[in-house]
Amino acid sequence: MLKIFYTPGTAAFASHIALEEAGADYEAVLVDFKTAEQTKPEYLKINPKGRVPALVTDKGILTETPAILFYIAQMYPEKNLAPLDDPYALAQIQSFNAYICATLHVAHAHKQRGSRWANEESSFADMRSKVTETVSASFRLIENELFKGPWVGGENYSIADPYLFTVSRWMEGDDIDPADFPKIHDHRNRMQDRPAVARVLPLHAR
């Protein structure tokens, strides 16, 4: 059985949704950031990066959201969670997910995780002051260039959709008005209505 380690409010939500969409047999295990459980030796044995998500499989442990999402899509091909037989379309999905993890999520992380990249309180304040601008720029690129509609990759729902949904829920916290991004806003509303999302949403409320 698969086991997903997650924390509310994190990117782990995307992988959790994908497991649910896949109809996977899995267990969800809470990692409590409030007690810094992710930094304790017990969790570092699971994920030495001290982050979530981590997916325990019968072959070993996987980390990094784009990789976990793609693994789920591959393991449940009948669920059509990625265009597995179309290299270009699949690469576009991977490109979208890489952009979220390396650009949008990183921009967002400068709000509360500035100590990853600097030491001074003045730098953290400076970083925080720019988050609305940088995260908005990422959503603007998605809204105007990357999002095909009605789903991220076009006609078919894919592993890019729970990832966009996960980060689009951070908008208000980053002082971004979802109404400024109508396609993403509409996508977020439609995602909330999916049964698989509704089932796991309560676990990810902060």
Added chain:
Amino acid sequence: MLKIFYTPGTAAFASHIALEEAGADYEAVLVDFKTAEQTKPEYLKINPKGRVPALVTDKGILTETPAILFYIAQMYPEKNLAPLDDPYALAQIQSFNAYICATLHVAHAHKQRGSRWANEESSFADMRSKVTETVSASFRLIENELFKGPWVGGENYSIADPYLFTVSRWMEGDDIDPADFPKIHDHRNRMQDRPAVARVLPLHAR
């Protein structure tokens, strides 16, 4: 014919090596960062992110290194650049590449690209002062946990290898001594000896 847009000293080197390893029919086009060519309207039509690499295919344009690398592996399956028939092994390669793009490369970027995430010169100086520590931490995780040897994914060379090689060449510039990371250092030396790498290396000298 494929076309790769690249700039010396950037992550584009990884995709360029992969094209060469694949024996692809492609053209390499220099994007001159010294004249900020990546910010000009002509290039933004190719990649609205204003970054390299960008891979022009007959179906459209791909960006983000992990996605381009995976596309090349899929298009030339006979070259065995990724374990395409083993979902877990493939996810591990994707996980490695996601870690490079979202953590190691991001840490490195705080040296010269602090203006992406802050506004004040004092913040940039603070960020620069932490780069050796943060990039070293990423290489330490790779050295101790992720690298299987003799190649990143184990016995078989894959699309994770040119990516590690590309970023490991940034060590000295980030005041990191390669000798502190013997597996990565040895990997770098062996990569340089590969004919495909030697053919494109001169184009990526800064």
